[in-house]
Amino acid sequence: MSFTIDNDLQAGLDLLSEGKKVDTALKLINRSARKGTTKGKSYFEVGRIIREGIPGLEADIEESKKFYDIAAAHFSREPRDSMDNREYGDYYYYGLGSEEADKNRALEYYDAAIAEGDALAKQRADEIRGQIEKGDSSSAPTLTPETEAKEENVPVVNEDSTVQAAPVVENINKPVEISDKVIQEEIDSDQILIKALRVLDSNTATDQERLDAIELARIAAEEGSIRANVLLGWLYEGDNHLVAADLDKAKEYYETAIAHGSCSAKFRLGMLYTDKDVPFYDIEKGHDMIIDAAHDGYTFALLYLGDCFRAKVDDVRNLEVSYRYYALAGERGLGMGYHNMAEIDASRQQLDLAAQHEKLATDNGYDPALGYQDPLFYSLHV
Numbered sequence: 001m002s003f004t005i006d007n008d009l010q011a012g013l014d015l016l017s018e019g020k021k022v023d024t025a026l027k028l029i030n031r032s033a034r035k036g037t038t039k040g041k042s043y044f045e046v047g048r049i050i051r052e053g054i055p056g057l058e059a060d061i062e063e064s065k066k067f068y069d070i071a072a073a074h075f076s077r078e079p080r081d082s083m084d085n086r087e088y089g090d091y092y093y094y095g096l097g098s099e100e101a102d103k104n105r106a107l108e109y110y111d112a113a114i115a116e117g118d119a120l121a122k123q124r125a126d127e128i129r130g131q132i133e134k135g136d137s138s139s140a141p142t143l144t145p146e147t148e149a150k151e152e153n154v155p156v157v158n159e160d161s162t163v164q165a166a167p168v169v170e171n172i173n174k175p176v177e178i179s180d181k182v183i184q185e186e187i188d189s190d191q192i193l194i195k196a197l198r199v200l201d202s203n204t205a206t207d208q209e210r211l212d213a214i215e216l217a218r219i220a221a222e223e224g225s226i227r228a229n230v231l232l233g234w235l236y237e238g239d240n241h242l243v244a245a246d247l248d249k250a251k252e253y254y255e256t257a258i259a260h261g262s263c264s265a266k267f268r269l270g271m272l273y274t275d276k277d278v279p280f281y282d283i284e285k286g287h288d289m290i291i292d293a294a295h296d297g298y299t300f301a302l303l304y305l306g307d308c309f310r311a312k313v314d315d316v317r318n319l320e321v322s323y324r325y326y327a328l329a330g331e332r333g334l335g336m337g338y339h340n341m342a343e344i345d346a347s348r349q350q351l352d353l354a355a356q357h358e359k360l361a362t363d364n365g366y367d368p369a370l371g372y373q374d375p376l377f378y379s380l381h382v
Helices: 007-018 020-037 039-052 061-077 082-093 103-114 118-131 181-200 207-222 224-238 247-259 263-273 283-295 299-312 317-329 337-347 351-363
Strands: none
Touching: 007 039, 007 283, 007 317, 020 061, 039 082, 061 082, 061 207, 061 337, 082 103, 103 118, 118 283, 181 207, 181 224, 181 263, 224 247, 224 263, 247 263, 263 283, 263 299, 283 299, 283 351, 299 317, 299 337, 317 337, 337 351
């Protein structure tokens, strides 16, 4: 059996096994999870500690799941050794994370560990196979020629009996089967991101939990999630207390998202290019990117162009152009676009029209009292 383990993780495990310096052990294991070379194993160990508890730390099964999920995300995207495969098998065998237990998937990873001589993986694989043979498995085994249904003696039915055709039953709740590998990979990466967003959007999450969620978002981005790249780009702009501003990193994440067709990343990076304080300031390039995002139908790009023309009050024709951009933004779900139209209506003494547009603004998530736009109403674009 061969596997590698980060030095900090090994040192932390050694201290825990000796029952010494528990605080130091936890710091070492946490550091290995953040900066180590075997992050899957490290996060798996953090999950185990929280799930089982140690002196001074009460067991919390629910809390442990997110760390097991991060471990599984690392296992899924990085080369695995025998220990990784065994722990990945444990993730599915015992249902340690947010996914349901799946003994067939567990077997897949246990067998990979067994091939490298992992005795513990063999013991658990034998347990599962024993359960399957007895018909005691939460997941059905994969159908093989040996387990295919055989012909049975069917009792003879009286030919005179009237038999009505059974109604066709559709599997309404059956999930859609995805055959395109690229689409499936994008779905999988966005599932990782969704787990991160649930924590980031939680009012009760601690900063440490949010930092763990950002780590999940990074994994999702590396797996190809466009939305994760946009999120990380926004975070590295620095308008938050979790991530230090790094505009070069923000640019890198936005460019990755743009390469995969993101118009929201195109708009945000375009706005950065127009900022004189950024190291890569290029106003012409920024304007071109914003206009491209508007051509793609991105609502905030349309709103921005409306604001630009509205600011040029020296030519009354600009106000009409501005009005059209606001209308395009509003039609795509941005209530703020309708609100700005209402302001222009009111300035023209078209009060009935202003009232209609203000109602559309509130219907599309804009609160004029707070000046707040509900993001659910304009998240139509990646």
